[in-house]
Structure formats: structure tokens, C-alpha cells
Amino acid sequence: MLANPLALIAEITHRCPLHCVYCSNPLELAAASSELKTEDWRCVFAEAAKMGILHLHLTGGEPLARTDLEELIASAHQARLYTNLITSGVGLSRERLARLVQAGLDHIQLSFQDSHPDRADWIAGTKSHAHKVELAGWIREHRIAFTANLVVHRQNLDDLEATLKFLETLRPDRIEIAHTQYYGWALENRAALMPTAAQLEKALAVVAAAEVRLKGSVRIDSVVPDYHAQFPKACMGGWGRRLMLINPAGQALPCHAAGVIPGLVFDNVKERSLQSIWNESAAFQKFRSESWMQEPCRTCERRTEDFGGCRCQAFLLAGDAAATDPVCSLSPRHDSVLRTVCQAPEDIVSPGSPAKSWKYRPNPGRG
Amino acid sequence: MIAETSKPALAVGCRWGGSQEDPMLLFPEGAMKVQGTGLAILELCDGQRTFLDIVEELHRRYFGSDAQRIREDAAKFLEQLHEKRIVDY
Numbered sequence: 001m002l003a004n005p006l007a008l009i010a011e012i013t014h015r016c017p018l019h020c021v022y023c024s025n026p027l028e029l030a031a032a033s034s035e036l037k038t039e040d041w042r043c044v045f046a047e048a049a050k051m052g053i054l055h056l057h058l059t060g061g062e063p064l065a066r067t068d069l070e071e072l073i074a075s076a077h078q079a080r081l082y083t084n085l086i087t088s089g090v091g092l093s094r095e096r097l098a099r100l101v102q103a104g105l106d107h108i109q110l111s112f113q114d115s116h117p118d119r120a121d122w123i124a125g126t127k128s129h130a131h132k133v134e135l136a137g138w139i140r141e142h143r144i145a146f147t148a149n150l151v152v153h154r155q156n157l158d159d160l161e162a163t164l165k166f167l168e169t170l171r172p173d174r175i176e177i178a179h180t181q182y183y184g185w186a187l188e189n190r191a192a193l194m195p196t197a198a199q200l201e202k203a204l205a206v207v208a209a210a211e212v213r214l215k216g217s218v219r220i221d222s223v224v225p226d227y228h229a230q231f232p233k234a235c236m237g238g239w240g241r242r243l244m245l246i247n248p249a250g251q252a253l254p255c256h257a258a259g260v261i262p263g264l265v266f267d268n269v270k271e272r273s274l275q276s277i278w279n280e281s282a283a284f285q286k287f288r289s290e291s292w293m294q295e296p297c298r299t300c301e302r303r304t305e306d307f308g309g310c311r312c313q314a315f316l317l318a319g320d321a322a323a324t325d326p327v328c329s330l331s332p333r334h335d336s337v338l339r340t341v342c343q344a345p346e347d348i349v350s351p352g353s354p355a356k357s358w359k360y361r362p363n364p365g366r367g
Numbered sequence: 368m369i370a371e372t373s374k375p376a377l378a379v380g381c382r383w384g385g386s387q388e389d390p391m392l393l394f395p396e397g398a399m400k401v402q403g404t405g406l407a408i409l410e411l412c413d414g415q416r417t418f419l420d421i422v423e424e425l426h427r428r429y430f431g432s433d434a435q436r437i438r439e440d441a442a443k444f445l446e447q448l449h450e451k452r453i454v455d456y
Contacts, residue, residue: 006398054384054391054398082384082393107380107395145380145395173380173452174395219452221396 002288004278007055008048008081009245011256012041012072015065017090019125019360020113022151022193023185025061026259029364030248038068040270042075044246047274049079053244059086061248061364064096070103077104084109086149089135090128097138107145109176110136114156115166123156125360136170147174152203153193155348161206168218175218177207179225183257183312185361192358196346200228227341231302232309232325239311240284244274252277254284257312261321287311292322296330369418369442369449373456376414381453394453404429408441412454418442 014029036044045056056076063069064087076083084107085100100108110132113120120129139146148167152160160177167175180186180193195203207222214220226233236243236255245253251266252274258264267281278284286292290303297308308314309325317326317337324331331337347357369375377392384398385391390406392399401409407428411421422438429437448454 054393055396080384082382082398084395106382106393109395143379145378147395173378216449216452219450 002279003241004051004275005053005242005244007057007243008044008053009057009059009243009256010041010044011059011061011245011247012036012063012069013065013248014061014364016060016062016088016361016364017065017126018062018088018128019362019364020151021123021125021185021189021358021360022153022180023361023364024181024183024256025364026184026257027188028259029061034249035066036246036248036250036270038071038075040250041072044269044274045072045076045079045081049081051275051278054082055084056081057084057086062088062090064088064090064092070096070099073100073103073105082106087111088124088128089132090126092135094138097135098142101142101144105144107147108139109147109149110139111149111151112163112167113151114159115163116159119156119159133170136172140171145174146170146172147176148172149176149178151178151180152195153180154195154199154346155192157195157199157203158348160203164206164210168214172218175210175214175220177220177222179223181225182227183260183316185359187316189358190340191345194227194341195225197228197341200225226309226313226325226327227337229327230329232306232313232328234306235310235313235325238307239287240278241288241307244278252281252284254287255312258283260312261315287322294322294324296332297324300330369445369456371417371419373418374414374416375412375418375421375445375449375454375456377409377412378452378455392453394451399453404440405444408444409454412445418445418456 013035014025015032063085073083083105085105086109089110112132113123117129121127148170150163182190186193207220211220240254245256246269247253250268250270252269253266264283266283267277293308297303309328311321314323314325315321318333326333326337328334381394383390384393390401392401411424422441425437425441426432426434445454
């Protein structure tokens with residue numbers, strides 16, 4: 001029997017004041033005018049809780065861009081969902097933070113780009129670092145969980161040790177080291193972001209040392225980037241198995257990147273119940289069983305562990321969403337991925353260098 | 368190591384969820400089903416009772432059990448949760 005999902009990811013808006021070079025939102029963003037209304041989300045949260053969903057991740061874009069965020073958190077809290085806000089913190093005042101906590105926020109996940117203010121602002125394409133540091137202090141005034149999130153890539157991995165020491169000073173409960181995933185905008189900038197094998201090796205040692213140093217005070221979660229791994233990641237815990245994502249317009253997706261796969265039709269929560277979408281929607285069914293698998297996945301003993309890897313990545317790198325994820329060492333296309341990794345230039349660019357090294361995301365989600 | 372005088376409590380951002388019949392411990396990015404002795408221990412972790420108080424209470428409840436074993440098991444359980452930042456003391 002199909003189990004219901006454990007977590008719901010709510011992309012409540014695609015609007016965002018940042019221009020991050022590794023933005024994971026789709027290339028085509030939902031317009032502000034198409035966003036679900038407060039009441040729509042309230043129904044979604046109530047239904048999610050009824051389905052036994054425990055965690056709600058409020059993300060974007062920048063969720064703070066929704067002026068009704070307080071109400072959204074309050075309705076999630078009322079439904080007894082554990083509510084996590086994933087934010088850049090840009091524009092969040094001490095007063096509004098207090099209101100979000102008052103509304104029932106359980107956990108805040110604040111993103112950082114680097115420990116050097118100028119480099120951090122350069123990666124985000126927005127002056128934002130100093131405010132994040134101030135905000136971290138305000139967060140610790142409240143009894144909510146605090147995760148400092150750091151997206152890493154070739155341009156900031158050499159600073160990892162210093163950045164972790166900087167993040168420790170903010171007294172988070174948890175530090176999440178997220179290697180850039182190559183979808184959406186990050187794929188466009190892959191040549192500038194792909195880490196070298198030497199950087200990764202050093203990073204693993206730095207993280208291991210930090211885990212020992214911070215044992216019992218800060219929990220560190222870090223995942224090896226899949227381009228460099230032997231086997232692919234069990235993306236989203238398997239397609240349509242653990243998670244459900246609702247985009248700003250109300251479409252239900254198995255993951256944030258699923259829109260890149262041609263031919264998928266995503267049902268909308270305004271037209272169908274969450275439960276029926278989960279059980280029956282064609283998009284969720286598409287890669288749920290094993291019938292879609294090709295060789296070598298079809299007979300691979302790892303197929304129940306990693307489900308053949310990521311469907312979006314298979315499409316982006318192999319042009320076929322049903323192919324074995326090319327990052328898998330068993331994939332016949334694996335060589336083409338390895339070539340990308342090996343050919344990654346080793347340049348580290350610096351703030352102020354010519355803009356041609358990467359492309360900033362322009363005006364996310366306007367209109 | 369947890370000390371006799373430590374006063375364990377659920378860490379910031381960890382709370383109970385799920386249903387009455389099926390309580391779940393919720394924390395950032397995760398949830399844990401807690402039953403039996405684990406549930407009994409965590410319900411005593413109120414930040415007021417010391418670890419020694421908790422062990423004594425468990426010993427009273429589970430009459431005839433080995434006090435030393437209760438202490439060791441409870442310490443191990445709480446230390447594991449402490450490492451995951453689910454319990455603080």
C-alpha cells in the first residue's frame with residue numbers, strides 16, 4: 001500500500017530579492033499574479049495534516065515576500081504541522097520575526113553564502129550578508145530551532161573551514177552544508193560552480209573535523225554532491241514516495257525541478273484534493289513503480305535503494321527522464337558526466353571580476 | 368556523558384506531534400516514533416528533574432528491574448538524542 005508523504009514543501013512564492021547564481025527554482029518562474037491565496041494555503045495545510053503529514057517547509061523564492069506569511073504560519077501551526085521557514089532573511093525585521101514565532105514557527109533555516117561579507121554579497125548578487133548576521137542574533141532570542149544553511153561550490157569551498165567557524169559563532173542548532181545541485185539556474189552556471197575533486201576531498205576532512213569539534217552542540221548535515229559519487233542519490237526519497245511539493249500557483253510536483261521533464265501534467269490543489277493527487281495524479285505515478293526502468297536499473301539490486309537516481313537529472317544530462325541517472329557509475333552515459341567533472345576549470349573568480357564568469361538570476365518572479 | 372545532576376529537556380525546536388495513540392517526536396528535518404521505555408524517559412525530561420530523579424522514577428515504575436541497567440540504558444538513550452540535538456542537558 002502506498003504510504004502518505006511525511007513532508008510537504010510549500011513554495012509560497014517565486015518572488016525573491018536575491019539573484020543567487022545557483023538558484024534551484026525552475027528557469028520559468030510562477031508569476032506573482034498566479035500565486036495561491038491565503039485561504040487556498042490554509043486548506044492545503046489542513047488537508048496535509050489530515051493525511052498524516054508532519055513537516056511543512058515554507059520556501060520560495062523568498063517566503064518573506066508574502067505579506068500574509070504570519071497567517072500562513074498560524075494556519076499551519078493550528079493544523080499541528082511542524083513548520084520550517086527556509087529564508088534568506090532579507091528584509092526580516094526583529095519585530096516581524098517575533099510575529100512569525102508568535103504565530104507558531106518551529107524552525108528557521110537561514111541561508112549563508114560565505115564568511116566574507118563581500119564574497120557573500122557577490123554570490124547572492126545582493127547586499128545581504130550583514131543583515132543575516134544581525135538576524136541570527138535575533139533568532140537566538142527565541143525558543144525556535146535555528147539552522148544555518150550554506151550552499152557550497154567551487155567558488156567558496158576553499159573557505160569552508162573559516163566559514164564553518166564563522167557559522168559556529170552564530171550559535172545555530174544545526175549547520176547544513178548543501179552542495180550545489182545542478183538544476184535550474186545552477187545548471188546554467190555549472191562551469192563556474194562545479195568543485196574540483198581536490199576541493200571535495202579537503203571539504204570532507206574539514207566537515208569530519210567540525211563534526212568531532214561540535215559534537216553535542218551543533219548538528220552538522222552534509223551530503224556528498226552526486227556528480228562525484230559512485231551511486232546516485234535517492235532523489236526526494238524516491239519519486240512520489242516521501243515528499244510532495246506545491247508550487248506558488250498550486251501545482252503539485254514530486255520535486256522542485258520536475259517541471260523540466262516534458263509531457264508531465266501537474267494537478268492543481270485548487271481542483272483536486274491533496275490525497276487524490278498523491279494517490280492518482282499521473283505525474284506522481286509516472287516514476288513511482290519500477291515499470292519505467294531501463295537497464296541497468298531494471299535488474300540492479302540497488303533499484304529499491306536509490307530508485308535509479310534523479311529523474312530530472314536523467315532528463316537534463318541524458319535527454320531521457322527514464323534513463324539511469326548518468327551520475328551513477330553503472331550508467332552507460334556515466335563517462336559523459338565524468339568528463340564534465342574532470343573538465344571543470346579550476347579557476348576561482350573574485351568579486352569584481354568580469355560578469356561573464358557567471359550569470360545572476362534577474363528579477364526573480366516579478367509580474 | 369550525562370551527569371547525575373544534569374536536567375535533560377527536549378531541545379529547542381523539538382516537540383511532540385502525531386496523534387495521541389501514535390505520538391511522534393518532531394525536530395528539524397525529522398521525526399521519531401517513540402514507544403515504551405523511551406517514551407517514559409522522554410516524558411520525564413522536563414528540565415526540572417535531574418538524571419538521577421529520572422532513573423529513580425523509572426526504577427519505581429519498573430519494579431524489580433536492575434537499577435544499574437536502567438541507569439545505563441537511560442544514559443545511552445539520552446546521550447544519543449543529545450548528539451542529534453533532540454535532547455539538551
